[in-house]
Amino acid sequence: MSSHPYPDDLLAAQLELHQTRAAHEALCRTLPWSTEPMPGWTAEQSTMSAAGPRTVTRPESPGYTPEQAAAKQRLEGRLLELTAAVSTHPFWDTLQGEARVEARMQLKHAHDEDAASAAA
Known part of the structure; x- marks a missing residue:
């Protein structure tokens, strides 16, 4: 349990920050690897491991759709606002x-405690 009396607006902003970050990460997992259409490629990548170099392959990327780009930009803007x-x-003063x-x-973990007690 937290020993600090956080204001409600600070707790709400932190919760929304967690939720927005999760939504951004979920969106990014669905996006193509390149924002612009790009051909696929394969390359050898040097590593410092005993296994030696590894082959890295990227499929062709269709680029982001306007809707995907707008959603990503909206989430990133909200993340910036919430972080500030x-x-x-x-x-904090x-x-x-x-x-x-x-x-x-x-x-950062205040809502973890709430989720754990709600699940119990």
Whole structure:
């Protein structure tokens, strides 16, 4: 349990930040590897492992559709807004030194505790 009395708006912004990041990651997993149409390719990639170089292959990329590009841009813009809202919230001015660092780390997991208690 968190030992810090986070303001409701800060908790809400952190939760939305987690949700928006998850939505962005889910979208990115569905996107082609290139934003623009590109031909596929195969190349040898040097590694420092004992196995030696490995072959890397990319299929042809159709590029992003306008809808995909707009969705990605919208999510990235919202991520930027939420990150700024959380990191510059006035609550952080009420804490000093290690207490501020500890509180920031606990805030990132504040909703993990809620999800665990809801699942129980």
